[in-house]
Amino acid sequence: MLSNIRIVLVQTYHPGNIGASARAMKTMGLTDLVLVNPRRFPDPEASRLAAGAEDLVDDARVVGSLQEAVADCVQVVGASARLRSLPLPHFDEPADMARELVEQGADDPVALVFGRERFGLTNDEIRCCSHQVSIPANPDYGILNLAQAVQVLAHELFTAWRRRPDSGYRPALPATERQPTREQLDHFHDHLSRVMQHSGFITQPHARTEAHLQALFARARPSRRELSLLRGLLGSLERHLPDE
Template sequence: MLNKIRIVLVETSHTGNIGQAARAMLNMSLTELYLVNPKKRPDDHAEALASHADELVRGAKVVTSLHEALDGVDLIIGTSARTRRMDLPMLSAEEAAKSTLDVAKVGLEAAILFGRERTGLYNDELLMCHKHAYIPTNETYNSLNLAQAVQVFCYELYKQYQIEKNIKATPNVNHMRDKASSKELQSFYTHLESTLIDSGFLNPDKPGHVVDKLKRLYQRAQLESQEVNILRGFLSAVEHKLKG
């Protein structure tokens, strides 16, 4: 089930961090590495720091957008060391691992996102996530580097995987099979924003945080594909009415 879990690194600055993250992953039997717009593509330095995980580095999927990295993913967890105004459910690394394995063990795809070395994930990227996760650390000093953070999450995933192997009963999470994809949700959010503007509810020059708050609401709900279709049908009916 671990091959159903993607580790996604967003816009890494240093290739050495890619290699160290790959090494952390392979130690815990994780092999699905995605790189979103790295500042530099994996090179000899990355492979050297990967130690014997150099094949994982060479096999990393390099993509140009986060949407592409999340294509087909059913559960998205974004890592963050800071409290943001988008108040999605916050999980510890251990709790995030349990949620991720619940999805992976029924054959669905999950992704854990790690942001830039200096700034982490941007707010709009966190709004693409269903949940946020953090590593409990010393409150006065929480200076984990990227590879260390990846190692902690991979360890928690592998620990939970070992537990799951010894559990015969499977929780009922079949409802997630029909959950809307990241692509469907982003198209819905675009449709929603344009309709809110066309209706006069939103000022296009000063939209405020309304759309972000609505995204947060729908991300918490974990909409199914059919529900997204219903909502988009409603938006289309509103647009038709507006056009007279």
């Protein structure tokens, strides 16, 4: 289960934070590290701060966008202060997030995403996520550095994995009943947006309407089979719309 849990660091500024995050991951049994446009990498400081987790640093994948980093994931949780302007489902307790990621990670890749040291994730990057999570902390001083945040949430994941019910073998879900990947959801939302505009439901791209609909489907969590049915419905409606 833990091998399917991916830690994604977005535009890390200090290379030492990459090494320290890798060390935090390794102590909790996590091994899949993906870096989105780090400022400096590879860098000796990243290896030095890894302190025994150099293998995770050496194996880290570097990609050009968050969308690319999580395209194959069925659940993507953005670690950030709660952004109430974005109606994504939010885990108020990290333990709840960890239990769900461990469960989803039994069959498919999932991701936990951390933003920049200074200002975290942008709104557009949060929209690449299916959920948000925040770390409860002292309201007068709730600042954690990047590696500390990775350590706290990695510990929650390891604890959830360690406490999972030992009820024996659980057969894998059929592919059609599993959660869709972020790439599949992106294609669906693009299709939905196209039909809404062509049908006159919206007359121009409307970020707020589309964000609310994305949040609706994030809460509903359709299976791959259900998403295919929705794509079929959209396709049928599209064929009956007048040509532009």
